[in-house]
Amino acid sequence: MVRTLHKRPWMLTAAATVAIAALGTVVWAAFTPVTFASREETFEIPKGTWARRMAGNKVEILPSAVYLTVGIRDVLLLKNLDDVPQIFGPTLMMPGQSFRLPFETASSYQFACTAHASGQMTVVVDAQPDNPWQRLVWRARRAFRAVA
Amino acid sequence: MRYATRLVPLWACMLLSMTAPAAEVEVLKAGIFNPAREAPDFSVHGSDGAPLVLSHYRGKVVVLAFGYTSCPNVCPVTLAVLAQAHRKLGAQGSQVQVIYITVDPERDSAERLRQYLAAFDSTFVGGTGTALQMAEVRRSYGVTAEKVGTGKDYAVAHSSFVYLITREGKLRALMPFGHKADDYVHDISLLLN
Numbered sequence: 001m002v003r004t005l006h007k008r009p010w011m012l013t014a015a016a017t018v019a020i021a022a023l024g025t026v027v028w029a030a031f032t033p034v035t036f037a038s039r040e041e042t043f044e045i046p047k048g049t050w051a052r053r054m055a056g057n058k059v060e061i062l063p064s065a066v067y068l069t070v071g072i073r074d075v076l077l078l079k080n081l082d083d084v085p086q087i088f089g090p091t092l093m094m095p096g097q098s099f100r101l102p103f104e105t106a107s108s109y110q111f112a113c114t115a116h117a118s119g120q121m122t123v124v125v126d127a128q129p130d131n132p133w134q135r136l137v138w139r140a141r142r143a144f145r146a147v148a
Numbered sequence: 149m150r151y152a153t154r155l156v157p158l159w160a161c162m163l164l165s166m167t168a169p170a171a172e173v174e175v176l177k178a179g180i181f182n183p184a185r186e187a188p189d190f191s192v193h194g195s196d197g198a199p200l201v202l203s204h205y206r207g208k209v210v211v212l213a214f215g216y217t218s219c220p221n222v223c224p225v226t227l228a229v230l231a232q233a234h235r236k237l238g239a240q241g242s243q244v245q246v247i248y249i250t251v252d253p254e255r256d257s258a259e260r261l262r263q264y265l266a267a268f269d270s271t272f273v274g275g276t277g278t279a280l281q282m283a284e285v286r287r288s289y290g291v292t293a294e295k296v297g298t299g300k301d302y303a304v305a306h307s308s309f310v311y312l313i314t315r316e317g318k319l320r321a322l323m324p325f326g327h328k329a330d331d332y333v334h335d336i337s338l339l340l341n
Contacts, residue, residue, distance in 0.1 A: 076179075090309060091322055092290020094185050101179035101324070109324065112292050112307055 029139040030132035034069070040077040040100070041068055043089075050084045062089060064121060067145060068103055069138070071128040076101045089121055176338060177331040178312055178321035187212075187311070187319040188288035192249070192281055195261035195274035200247070203317060208245045209339045210313040211332070214291045214306060216252035217264040222308045222325060230310070231269040233332035243315075243340055246272040251293035251306045253282045314339055 043062050052059050068074050077100050080086050080093040090111035091099055103109070106127040110120055129138040187202060187210070194200030202210065211230060215223035227248065234241045248265060250256035253276050256264075261274030276282070286293055293306040308325035312335060321335060 087290055090307070090324065091179070091181075093181075096183075097185065098182045099179055099322070100182065101322075102177070104177070107326075109326070111324070112305075 026136065030136040032135070034072055034129055034135055034138060036073045039073055040075045041066060041073055042077040042079065044079040045082045045086050045088055045093075047081050047083065049082045050086070062121060066121070066123045067126065067142070068123060069126045069128060070104065070106050074103045074125065076103070076123060176321055176335045177327060178323040178335050180321050181319060184314065184318035184320045187313045187317050188285075189317075190275075190281075190285045190288070192275040192277040192285065193258045195258050195265060195276070197258060200273060200275040202247070202313075205245045205247075205313075206317050207315050208243050209315060209336055210311075211244060211246045211336070212249065212289075212311040212313060213246065214249050214251050214286065214289070214293070215308075216250050216304050216306070217256050217260055218252065218303070219306075220303070222306075226308065226310060226325065227265070227268040227272070229327070229329050230272070230332065232329035233336065234269055234271070236329055236333045237336060240337065240340055241271075244336055247275060248272055249275045249285055250282065251286065251291070252304050253277055253279055312336070312339060 043066075045061055049059050049061070062078075066076060068076065076089070077098060078088050078091075078093065079098045080088055080095060083095050085092055085094050087093075089099070090101075093099055103123070103125045106125050109123040109125065111123065112120060126138065126141075127134075129135040189201070189203045191199055191201045202212075213223075213226055213230065215226065217223075230246050234244065234246065237244060246269065248261070250261060256274070256276050258274070258276055261276055265272040265274050275285075277285075285291075289311065291307040293304050296303045296305050310323045310325075311319060312321040312323060314320050320339065323332065323335070
């Protein structure tokens with residue numbers, strides 16, 4: 001392997017570039033503070049959702065698990081933009097109404113939710129990542145959830 | 149110009165009166181409805197023997213909970229927290245009414261509710277009625293209740309949150325299960341003042 005790399009210097013350069021990029025990513029993920037433009041994670045029921053459901057279309061708006069982080073993104077904001085009342089997340093919402101639910105404690109919260117086949121919705125609230133290691137773990141977990 | 153100068157404090161007051169309530173509700177610990185809608189009125193049998201009509205409590209902040217007296221875990225915790233919050237509110241507690249609506253009218257008679265609630269706080273009022281009446285109350289508030297198991301020892305899986313209704317009868321907030329008495333004290337104090 002080493003001999004191959006010596007014979008082909010471009011491979012060595014490529015490996016070094018990848019290693020530096022990976023290290024740079026880790027350093028960035030560990031030392032850059034976690035920030036969001038808003039503390040609100042917003043979900044909306046668009047206009048016409050009820051009609052689409054009545055027509056037999058499957059419409060999923062809320063994921064079965066919502067992930068929040070204390071102090072950074074710790075508010076769940078639900079909006080009913082449809083023309084009819086809807087059970088959205090834990091509550092009944094009138095047309096045009098919004099529901100803003102703040103979280104202060106890191107934990108996993110279960111809500112009954114008729115919008116889901118399981119009848120349940122989970123809000124996972126992570127602790128605020130305060131040091132480089134926590135930021136690294138937080139970003140890795142977030143990336144994993146995004147692809148899972 | 150002089151008139152315009154005199155109008156400045158008036159404009160400032162108007163601006164404050166428009167922004168203050170919004171700022172107030174922003175800091176509630178509970179989930180907030182915006183805009184707050186009229187709390188659906190209901191008339192059921194009260195645990196004190198009199199009809200329990202929600203709109204009769206206008207002028208007080210109403211803390212509205214749903215549950216049943218055989219509930220093994222959620223209801224005792226919620227009611228204990230509400231009783232603690234009621235005590236902590238001190239004199240202000242007289243301006244607050246806790247209403248506990250049963251999701252199990254089959255077993256929860258008015259008398260049974262009275263005895264059960266008295267163990268937590270003698271000022272709490274319970275509500276029961278026919279299965280149809282209670283289903284209608286639950287529907288109007290988006291509360292779920294599902295019988296689990298058979299026989300006389302069945303359980304009822306039900307929504308565990310608590311509604312906060314303003315003095316004007318507006319459904320302003322929803323407190324999820326798990327909040328402490330201090331959170332209720334915080335929010336009720338804001339809604340009262």
